[in-house]
Amino acid sequence: MAISVAHVAGVAVTPFGRQPGRTALDWQATAAVAALADAGLVAPEIDAVICGYATTAGHLMPADLLAERLGARPAIAHGTSAGGATGLVILAQAARLVRAGDARAVLVVGGEDRASGQSGETSTRTLAQVGHAELEVPLGGTVPAYYALLASAHLAARGLSPADLAPLAVQMRAHAATTPGAHLAKPITVDDVLASRPIAEPLRLLDCCPVSDGGAAVVVTAAPAAVAVTGVGEAHRHQHLTEADLADLGALRSADTAFGQAGRSVGDVDVAGVYDSFTVTLAMLLEEIGFCAPGTAGTDAAAGRFARDGALPLNTHGGLLSYGHCGVGGGMAHLVEVVTQLRGAAGARQVPGAPRVGFVHGDGGVMSAHASAVLEVA
Amino acid sequence: MTLAYDECPSCGRRWTLPRTGCPSCGAEPRRCASAGLGTVAAVSVVHPSSGDPYVLVLVDLDDGVRAMGRGAPGLAVGHRVRARPDAGIPTFRAD
Numbered sequence: 140m141a142i143s144v145a146h147v148a149g150v151a152v153t154p155f156g157r158q159p160g161r162t163a164l165d166w167q168a169t170a171a172v173a174a175l176a177d178a179g180l181v182a183p184e185i186d187a188v189i190c191g192y193a194t195t196a197g198h199l200m201p202a203d204l205l206a207e208r209l210g211a212r213p214a215i216a217h218g219t220s221a222g223g224a225t226g227l228v229i230l231a232q233a234a235r236l237v238r239a240g241d242a243r244a245v246l247v248v249g250g251e252d253r254a255s256g257q258s259g260e261t262s263t264r265t266l267a268q269v270g271h272a273e274l275e276v277p278l279g280g281t282v283p284a285y286y287a288l289l290a291s292a293h294l295a296a297r298g299l300s301p302a303d304l305a306p307l308a309v310q311m312r313a314h315a316a317t318t319p320g321a322h323l324a325k326p327i328t329v330d331d332v333l334a335s336r337p338i339a340e341p342l343r344l345l346d347c348c349p350v351s352d353g354g355a356a357v358v359v360t361a362a363p364a365a366v367a368v369t370g371v372g373e374a375h376r377h378q379h380l381t382e383a384d385l386a387d388l389g390a391l392r393s394a395d396t397a398f399g400q401a402g403r404s405v406g407d408v409d410v411a412g413v414y415d416s417f418t419v420t421l422a423m424l425l426e427e428i429g430f431c432a433p434g435t436a437g438t439d440a441a442a443g444r445f446a447r448d449g450a451l452p453l454n455t456h457g458g459l460l461s462y463g464h465c466g467v468g469g470g471m472a473h474l475v476e477v478v479t480q481l482r483g484a485a486g487a488r489q490v491p492g493a494p495r496v497g498f499v500h501g502d503g504g505v506m507s508a509h510a511s512a513v514l515e516v517a
Numbered sequence: 518m519t520l521a522y523d524e525c526p527s528c529g530r531r532w533t534l535p536r537t538g539c540p541s542c543g544a545e546p547r548r549c550a551s552a553g554l555g556t557v558a559a560v561s562v563v564h565p566s567s568g569d570p571y572v573l574v575l576v577d578l579d580d581g582v583r584a585m586g587r588g589a590p591g592l593a594v595g596h597r598v599r600a601r602p603d604a605g606i607p608t609f610r611a612d
């Protein structure tokens with residue numbers, strides 16, 4: 140039997156921001172309904188539902204919950220938790236189900252009222268649990284603090300300063316300025332980043348993504364569609380920062396697996412979406428995967444390499460840093476944007492030159508879980 | 518909380534956080550106490566939404582493993598430090 144090729148038949152992302160009044164399930168359902176409509180499918184035609192976790196809901200079986208809400212009765216349904224990598228992990232799982240012939244139409248969803256469904260302190264405390272319960276969290280470890288330690292090591296090893304990371308935040312904000320639904324759209328400068336209040340030095344407020352409400356969804360099918368998933372990969376090398384090998388975090392391993400399946404390499408990528416919870420996250424991922432030479436991600440950003448008309452259009456919706464971060468849906472927004480660009484349907488945001496090869500990468504925990512996908516015009 | 522690390526009795530690999538098996542060879546590790554001497558690998562002054570700022574560090578211990586701790590103000594990457602338990606929390610100060 141021929142192996143099926145997985146296609147992305149439908150995508151949707153909601154506006155992100157502080158938008159009280161809807162639950163995590165509401166955001167998931169809103170995104171799912173829109174993605175199904177985009178795919179030209181109705182819920183009863185879906186035979187697998189994979190739903191990312193929501194910290195505000197903590198439901199035992201989010202995919203069953205969502206399936207019932209939508210009117211779907213899938214043969215396969217489960218929730219998934221891999222931190223910020225979840226959106227790409229569940230896309231990879233959907234592609235595998237389709238390739239294996241175990242499903243023909245998979246609905247992949249993330250959504251959460253992360254900004255308004257809990258207090259900021261509760262959110263910080265919940266997310267800090269990616270640290271070690273006995274040997275990291277009691278020290279005062281938080282997600283920004285863990286990434287600040289990564290930033291400290293990264294900057295010291297390359298002889299850089301915080302000003303070398305700031306252009307990444309500036310470029311994401313410039314992208315968001317023309318993206319409807321972006322959480323943060325007011326333009327910023329490098330000086331604004333450096334003058335913003337310290338969160339966990341060397342990271343300042345504008346080095347960090349906002350916390351948002353919103354959702355995103357993707358429909359993966361065996362039936363042909365405009366965009367194919369030609370490669371997926373994952374790598375899981377550690378959970379805790381203390382055990383991380385900064386020279387081999389897993390991003391390259393994950394990307395190599397995806398590129399290998401697709402028969403592609405970084406040089407083939409026309410448009411990319413790379414996880415950017417903090418400026419340093421984006422710099423480290425771009426450099427480990429090989430999109431940038433060591434220590435040059437910030438200078439590449441300052442030179443316009445990641446602009447829509449640059450050599451590597453990156454996070455053209457504004458990324459987590461400016462479109463926003465609602466949890467699993469935040470990482471999926473990069474996927475939705477790359478598919479939209481490959482379809483040539485990004486309107487005023489459209490990358491010139493009809494991009495044909497896209498790459499998306501997600502990171503969960505403290506560079507702990509990695510998942511990648513190569514997407515191509517079919 | 519004392520500074521300690523795991524060592525594999527079979528292949529000699531060392532790491533910090535407790536595991537049930539060696540990631541190289543799978544053997545059951547033994548827990549060893551660290552002397553607490555090392556070099557700062559990363560440092561952050563954390564500004565919590567309420568309360569005073571504090572210093573977090575990653576330290577490359579002379580035992581060949583990396584540990585997280587609190588740090589004294591003013592530490593920088595490359596500084597030699599020694600850990601002292603401070604109300605049970607390992608706190609690194611210039612040695």
Ligand SMILES: [Zn+2]
Nearest residue numbers: 525528539542
């Ligand atoms: Zn061993």
